[in-house]
Amino acid sequence: MRIIVAYYSETGNTEKVAQAIHDEAADGHDVRLCKISEITADDLRDYELVFLGAPCHGSDLAPPVRKFLKAAPKSPGFKLAGFFTHATYAPDEYEGGEEIYQRWAGKCIASFETPCQEKQIEFQGYFHCMGAPSPPIEEFIRTKVISSEEQYRSYLSEVRSRPDSKDLHNARAFARTIISKL
Numbered sequence: 001m002r003i004i005v006a007y008y009s010e011t012g013n014t015e016k017v018a019q020a021i022h023d024e025a026a027d028g029h030d031v032r033l034c035k036i037s038e039i040t041a042d043d044l045r046d047y048e049l050v051f052l053g054a055p056c057h058g059s060d061l062a063p064p065v066r067k068f069l070k071a072a073p074k075s076p077g078f079k080l081a082g083f084f085t086h087a088t089y090a091p092d093e094y095e096g097g098e099e100i101y102q103r104w105a106g107k108c109i110a111s112f113e114t115p116c117q118e119k120q121i122e123f124q125g126y127f128h129c130m131g132a133p134s135p136p137i138e139e140f141i142r143t144k145v146i147s148s149e150e151q152y153r154s155y156l157s158e159v160r161s162r163p164d165s166k167d168l169h170n171a172r173a174f175a176r177t178i179i180s181k182l
């Protein structure tokens with residue numbers, strides 16, 4: 001199968017996940033790994049399966065990825081699976097995580113699903129995990145999101161190592177599942 005793993009990443013977190021998905025898919029398939037800036041949305045027509053990745057910005061997929069999806073062709077031959085990284089806890093990782101996740105990353109999934117529905121692109125599912133925030137985002141979280149010093153320290157000690165080897169293992173498992181369905 002011809003597969004492309006295309007991503008946008010500012011500080012390398014989403015890129016690590018993209019690399020893991022690529023490495024899994026490369027076992028038995030013809031796979032290209034690239035940044036979305038290196039291709040046009042029309043180039044996706046050359047593939048049967050597209051993995052598209054983004055960081056979460058402002059609770060949503062980063063704007064360049066939303067723009068890229070908006071430019072995707074209608075009724076193409078390819079199927080699409082999404083992945084994203086975010087600085088907030090995933091719903092199952094923290095008590096009260098669901099509410100925090102919805103507030104800080106809650107628009108990402110719909111931003112994959114809605115354009116796919118509009119363009120009759122078969123959406124296969126998504127993967128997401130935490131990704132270490134850059135210093136200005138850490139500062140934003142420190143001042144605007146987590147008020148308790150103790151909670152902030154515990155959050156930082158967790159998030160700074162993400163995505164970690166478990167996340168990358170899970171990303172590979174996700175890629176395997178998607179590919180095996182097709």
Ligand SMILES: Cc1cc2nc3c(=O)[nH]c(=O)nc-3n(C[C@H](O)[C@H](O)[C@H](O)COP(=O)(O)O)c2cc1C
Nearest residue numbers: 009010011012013014055056058059086087088131
């Ligand atoms: C401008 C900007 C806005 C962000 N907004 C959010 C947000 O709303 N929710 C969140 O969970 N993380 C947010 N983050 C954190 C990133 O999603 C996270 O650190 C991600 O892993 C970065 O991925 P990258 O290294 O591939 O760029 C934001 C980061 C930046 C730079």
